[in-house]
Amino acid sequence: MTPSKKSFVIALLCSGLFLLLPNYSSAQSNSVTIIGKLIDQESKQAIPYASVVLNNKQSKAIITGVTSDDSGNFSLTTTATNYEMTISYLGYTSITITEFTIVNNTINLKTIHLYPDNEALDEVVITGEVSKTVFKLDKRVFNVGKDISSTGVSALEVLNNVPSVNVNIEGQVSLRGSTGVQILINGKPSVLADQSSNALGSITADMIESIEVITNPSAKYDAEGTSGILNIILKKEEKKGLNGSVSINTGTPDNHSIGISLNRRTEKFNLFSQIGAGYRSLPQENESINTDLINNTTIFSTGTEYRNEAFYNLTLGTDYHINDYNVITLSGNFAYEVEDQPSRTNYSSYDENDALISEWFREETTDATNPKWQYELNYKKEFENNEDQVLLFSAIGSFFGKDQASEFNNTTISGTNANNDQQTETIFQQADFTFKIDYTHPFTEKITLETGAQYVINDVGNDYEVRDFTAGTFVRNDSLTNNFEYNQKVFGAYGTGAYEGNKWGVKVGLRIESTDLNTLLTNTNASNSQNYHNYFPTFHTSYQLSETLSVQAGYSKRIFRPRLWDLNPFFNIRNNFNVRTGNPNLQAEFSDSYELTSIFMVGKASMSTSLYYRYTTDVIERVSSFADNVNTTTPENIGTNGATGIEINGKYSPTNWISFTGDLNYNYFNREGDFELQSFDFSGDRWSSTLGTKIGLPAAIDFEITGNHQSNYKTVQGNVKGYVYADVGLRKKLLNGKAVINLGVLDLFRSRVSESYTLQPTFEVYNHGLRGRFVTLGFSYGFGKGEAMTYSGKRR
Structure with a gap:
């Protein structure tokens, strides 16, 4: 996109906002x-x-x-x-x-x-409105009735009543078993919807009108999708007053934090803020076996990696209600992290007779500081004669920086001297900007038009240097050092049209996106430019067979663009026998997704069954190469993948003190492709399942246990082993729910083990990783209309 076109796009987005401002003053004067x-x-x-x-x-x-x-x-x-x-x-x-x-x-x-x-x-008690789900074209709408709105619980508790949605005791939200969920407030991103904090705890059930569940997004949303979208629609008559909560948490391994959330509503303003601080450590046990099948030599490596962090977080924001039809939201977040990564890896080398040649260990000392901030401006306009006619404008900016220095020292225990001391230094900066405008216009009760545009800028610089200890001093290694610049701009525009009758409806849409990607290795002047334009059609239809059974069908075309670390060819030398690097020539992968879903509800049970087929081209896979017992993995575009599957999820609450949730996803896939004269054609299957139970015990105690299973599956060069693990949680409410004590245990049996095998004619690689058991204990107190919620301090 030329500079003149970019200026025109930004001017168009901004002018659409400011042309409406005269309407505000005239409305206010009367x-x-x-x-x-x-x-x-x-x-x-x-x-x-x-x-x-x-x-x-x-x-x-x-x-x-x-x-x-x-x-x-x-x-x-x-x-x-x-x-x-x-x-x-x-x-x-x-x-x-x-x-x-x-x-x-x-x-x-x-x-x-x-x-x-x-x-x-x-x-009122007898005939009070009961919460129910209404099926729309490309979404399901859960209308919050008096049975929930009068209970005073938080938004997370309301989400937990929505079919296909589950919220565990720690507040993690999943949709159809997947946690990659985007949460919106009134159709737009919001600090209040940030899952890394407890901000949703300041939104109570009586403030919520409905919740929209979108599992197969239309052309209105980014073609680079998530696992789903949850849109929380707030009532216009929001509760005024001061809401908030304070939380204190501890855990092992180290997971300590304190956080305060405040939300103040007045006639014109909704002010929200949060401040938090804490310290956490994330140890991981690793084991690798690299075997050279030609020379019959083997390298064993075992060790524990740590990532210790002290973190500080501040969020401020406000909604300003100009009048009944115009709202401006301005919010910002600042976070600062101080990292320490003390790690040690033990090595042993064996010859073709399995005789020990040498032993040594490699110690890492890493220090880093990470400043982060984000700011956001949203403007929403509703129209007096049609409350469903909406104009929404947003501008979001964010920055992440890292200043990191590492030192790797090798100590020989026996045999050959392994003197390979190294130093690395990283200066990383990433700035992202998003400008978006959306307009919805219902022409009649049954016909609606949506249109809008979005412009995204990603600007990244990563200056990475490696120094080897040679002749008593550290000397820069030019073959491993790089200064990588990454700049991506994506412009998108869309339009959708929908007809929705009493039982049947259809929605069609088209999104156009233009991508301009440029990468540069400044030390070698190696550049790569990709400029491509793509069309992303979407189609959705639904039919309500009865009050309890509906059928939905949908098609969408999606894209996955390579991320920065997929493209950056820097070498991670933490374990210098298992190295990961990027590929600046990597191309985007595209998917065609077809889905047929039936939703059945009877009494207190709901079940959703989906049949789907996804066909993906230029599939990105990590491929291993092997030399001198060093395994190097690099992402490559390899052929196509066709996956046919079924997904079943259900929720059943026979009484108000017990509920069951379950998810099952099975797919059969067919891979076709080749790379460097090697065929990667194969087929296989993969499945995952989750089963959870929540039990309300006497004395206001809630108990939760969730079991998860991931199956074995084939990869282009080997296979990945499956695992089973369980999480449990216990929650005790005090002071009529204003205070809460939480106890959680993640991976109760230390069974969530990551194991993979790379099996090739000339080499084999085995990798094993274990995070282990995490125990957390927290206390939270809510005041005003706020619920007591845990400040998780999750990584942003």
Whole structure:
């Protein structure tokens, strides 16, 4: 894309935003503010969190609404002229006000008395709205009813009630068994949806209107997809007041943190913040066996790698409600990490007679600092005559840096001297920018058009130097040193059209993306440029056979672009007999995905079954080469892969104290391709399953156990061994749920072992890795309307 085209795109995105600004001021000038205070007629006490709704007098459609604060006060603003107000609260007689007196653009209703009504309370309990799932074209919508919204639980607890979604005790969200889920708030990314913190704990059930579940995204979303999208739709009448929580955690291996989350809602502003700090260590046990089948020599290596981190995190943000139809969100996050990586690897070398030749060990000392920050601007505009007509603009920027120095010292135990001391130094900087605009326009109740554009910039520099100890001094190794520059720009535009009837609907879309990728090794002046344009069509349809059974079908074309570390040809020399490097000539892989899904719901059980077929070209595989007992793995594009599979997931809650969830994914794949005159044609199968149980015990104690299984499967040069592991959790609620104690054990039996075999005519490589058992203990206290949630301090 030329500079002039880039400028035009950015100007187009920005001008679409600013052309609408005059509409704001005119709307505000005609607005009226209505204020009042609610009290109990008998006790004379204030009534907090009562519903105050403004309706159109003729159509009875909701114009706007709020809830009273802790002192019973409420305030709302409207530009409408023909309205009535309804005030309601559980256990009280609702009242409707139709006459108003305006003084200086303000209606002061002063003190309003509500009368207790026991009969009304009983009626609400019996006929209260129950949460249910509605099937749409390319998504499922879980509408939050009074059975959940009145419980005061957090957004994570609400997610756990959604079919196909599971949230474990630690707060990790998975969709159809996969944890690569993107969470949106009102259709846009948000600091509040960040799974690396407990920010979702400040959103309570009574603030949520619905949750959209998207497993096969349409052309509206990036062609480089995730495992799914969860979109949390908040009610317009969000609760005002101060919400928040404070958490303290500890664990073994070291996993210590403290965090504070705050959320303050007023009439115009929603302010949210979080601050946290902690220390963690991530040890991993490794074992490798490299065998040269020509010379019959073998290298054994075993050791433990550590990644110790002290981390600090600060998040600030605000939603500013300009008026009933316009909201601006500005947020930022800053994090700082200090790393220490003390590791040791033991080596032993054997000849063709299995006789020991030498023994030595390699010790690593690594120190690094990692500054990170992210900032985000979102603007959302709704339209007065159609609440589903929405314009959304967002601009996101982020930065990650690393300044790292490592030293590797070798010590000979016996035999041949293994004097290969080395030093490395890395200066890494990555800046990413995303500009996006989306527009949704319903022409009728059944026909909707969506359109928008996105521009993404990724700019990375990695200056990496290796020095060998030679003749009493460290000398730069030019063959391993590189300064790698990576710059990628992706422009995308899309359009979708949908028809949705009472039982049947169809949605078609097309996304166009233009990719401009440039890499440069400055020390050798080796460059690589890739410029390509692609079309990504999508098709979705659904049919509701009955109230309990629906069928959905979908097609989408997807892309996977090589990441920085796939392209950067630097050598990781931590274990200098098992080296990983990148490939700057790597191409993107493309997939055609077809999916047929049935969703069946009966009573308290739900089950989703999907048949799918995915065909991928230019598949990226890591390929091993072998020389002098050194195994080097490099990503390469190798042929095609066709996978046919079935995915089944279900959820069953026979009572309110026990629930079961299960996921099963099986696929048969056919690989075709060749590389350097070697054929990689083969076929095989692969499956995974998860079974979880949650039990509510007496004394407000929740118990959870989840079992996971991953099968063996073939690779282009060998195979990967399967494993089974279990996670357990225990949670005790105190002070009516305001305080929580969490105990979690990950990989209870230390059985989550990563094992792979590379089996070739001239060499064999065996790799074994184990993270081990992790135990965590946390205490959290929530105040205001906030739930007590654990600040996880997960890696961002």
